[in-house]
Amino acid sequence: MWQGVDKRRFPRIKVKCQICIQKHDLLINAFTENIGIGGVCLYTDIKVPLFEDLDVKLFFEKKQLDFKGTVVWVIENKKICGAEKNELGIEFSNIDQQLLISFSQEIEKLTKSMTIS
DSSP: OOOSBOOSSSOEEOOOOEEEEEETTEEEEEEEEEEESSEEEEEESSOOOTTOEEEEEEEETTEEEEEEEEEEEEEEEEEETTEEEEEEEEEEESOOHHHHHHHHHHHHHHHHHHHHO
16 A cells, blocks of 8 residues: 655655646646645546646645646546546646745655655
8 A cells, every 4th residue: 555655756745735727718626646846646527638738726835836737647537435536647847946946845855754754
């Protein structure tokens, strides 16, 4: 079973953050399943096509990160708590360098605290 810390190049941590995704007039409000420096995973009722480019607002540790993202994988109709949801992997793009550095430091702190506990 996954313990909440990932060992990949850009580690993912299991953390719930509010996320708002917009593409044209479609607005999705959801919560993340996990996040990392390279992207996020989330569940939604709405189907979003693979390789769709999105405007994303992520609310993390009292900060708002605004960036572009691309849907890089989709698992449709996954059973989550008895309901069918779509699981999306969104890769970050066009994120401000200063914001990315700050976000990276926060992720690193959380990763270390999860590994130690």
